[in-house]
Structure formats: structure tokens, C-alpha cells
Amino acid sequence: MKKVMTTVASVVLSALAYSGSVQASEVVFDAARDCQSRNTTQGIRYVPACAFESNQLITPDSYNNLSSGSFMSDANFKTMLNYDFTCESLKPLSISLAMVGDGVEKLTADVAGSPSSNVDVASITHSYLLSALKLKSLNGVVGFQAIKPGCQMSVDALVSYPDPAYFKALVNGIKQMDMTLAFLLSVASPSADYITALNAIENGITMLVFQKDMAFDDLMKDLIQLAIDDLQSAKNTLAVNCQANSSSTYCSQAIANTRGTLSALIDNNNSQLSEMKTFLNSQLGWLTGQGADLRGDLEALQGVYNLL
DSSP: OOOOOSSOOOOOOBOOOOOOOOOSOEEEEEHHHHSEEEEETTEEEEESOOOOOTTEEEOOBOOOOOOTTOGGGGSOEEEEEEEEEEOOBSSOOEEEEEEEETTEEEEEEEEEOBSSOOOEEEEEEEOBSSEEEEEEEEESOSSSOOBOTTOEEEEEEEEEEEOHHHHHHHHHHHHHHHHHHHHHHHHSOTTSOHHHHHHHHHHHHHHHHHHHHHOSSHHHHHHHHHHHHHHHHHHHHHHHHSSTTOOHHHHHHHHHHHHHHHHHHHHHHHHHHHHHHHHHHHHHHHHHTTOOOOTTHHHHHHHHHHHO
8 A cells, every 4th residue: 555646757666575565545745734723714723833754765566476597587667656646736736756676776756736626647657676766855835824724645555566658569579589499390300411401501590680780678688698608508418419521320310319409499489478477477477366457457467477
């Protein structure tokens, strides 16, 4: 359960250990509670000084079921804030926020009160495994100020979960690499001559280098580079063992080893896709029970799961 801001652009957060289900709205600021009361000809108004706990941290609810050493540890996650900052005042009120990852403020923003009650959202994508939302300060409560009754800000939900756009790109990237490897495996058959196998691997490396250059982030680049390194090693072994005057036994073994390399890479990709499917399935089950407004992300994440 958490409370924060008003109109604002996207923010960037992180996936943390599950901290409990979201409860009723948490009020982080209430003029009637936190400010001074005055009777005026217009009725009760609230004036400075106002109490506000600066730099308080709010931890997102998340379900951290990533296994130790998972290849997804560096993936992108998304934190969605549901909040309502209803306030009418002589001078605008706002709350300054910051996203904190690894003890460092990563992003700051001001959210302002709105005259009418309206649950709004703010989101941020991030790759921090440890982050929180910091409520830095309440602004506009100095000098001559008059705040109408009913001015308060509440956080209805703060939830961290896998970023659907990122994971969709990750699934598609791994599948594209898998198609390239599967094609090479079909060409490097036990009966193939080494020239055919060698040319296929050279072309495959070229395709993977292109895919790496077009990859959307470092995680995908690293996965492709591992495949490139293994194929380069297989190519060198073929060239040495299948050149003129080399034993046909050595050459046959080199082709068999190449097939083993390709099969291992494909098995690794399939294992990663299987791990991702298990991870996303449990995330979907957890998110469905949160009741937070994710602005279509739950459906988008289900779409990613359906690709697997």
C-alpha cells in the first residue's frame, strides 16, 4: 500500500521482494490532519505550518520469484503508482517525489493537487532490484496560504512487475536467434561436407552479429554474443580438422561436435524461454489479485506469456 502524487509523466522503479498485498488507501497528506485550522468568513481553511514527513520511503509491492542466478536478473521491470491527490488551495500544492535505486535518487518529479477526486497513475520502467519511492517534500505551504477542506493525497497502490514491452522484445529476440541456430543445425547434417557446414556457420555468425547490432538492450546482446563465441570456436575447429590432408575421422568428429554446439545453444534458448514462461505465469497470477490499475499492462503481459 502506498500513496503519492498527481499529474505526471512516467517514472522508473524496480522489483522487490513481496511485501504484502495492497490494503485500503494510505493517506500520505491530509490538510485537516497535518495543517493548522482557521475559521474564516468562507468557512474552515487550513494554513501553514503543515506537518509532512520529508524523505519518507514507500516500498512497492512485488513478487520476486526470480531464481538465484537467473538470466532475467538484469531485465526491465515496471512500477505502477495509483494515487489520488485532491486539493483546492489559494496557491497550488505539490509533492516532490524521487525514485530511489541502490540508494541513489534516479528520477525526480513534482505532482500537483487537482480540484476533483480522480485516481490517476504514474509509472516508471527500471532495472533496479532494490528501489523505493521517496516522498521528498510538500510544496506551497509557506506564506499566505488557504487550503479548502478535503485536501489530501492518498496512494492506492504501488506495484512492481515485469515490463511487458521489454519481455516481449526479449522473447522475440531469443526466438529469432533460435531460428538461426535451428537452420544451421539442419545444414550441418552428419552427411554434410565440411565446406557446406563451414559456409553455413560463417553465414550464421554474420546473421547473429546483425541481430546483436539490432538488439534492444545489453542482456539480449550478451545472449547473442555467447552464441557467436561458441560458433566461432566451432568454425575454427572445423577449419583445422577438415582442411586438406586432414583425417576424415577428425573431420567427421568436428562436424559432430559442431552439431553438439548448435544443439546445446538451442537447448539453452529453450531452457530460458521455459524459465521465462514459469516466471511470467506466476507473475500473472500474483498481479491478478492485486486489484491495481495497470493501464492494460496485465493484458499485455498475458500476451507475452501466450507467445511462449
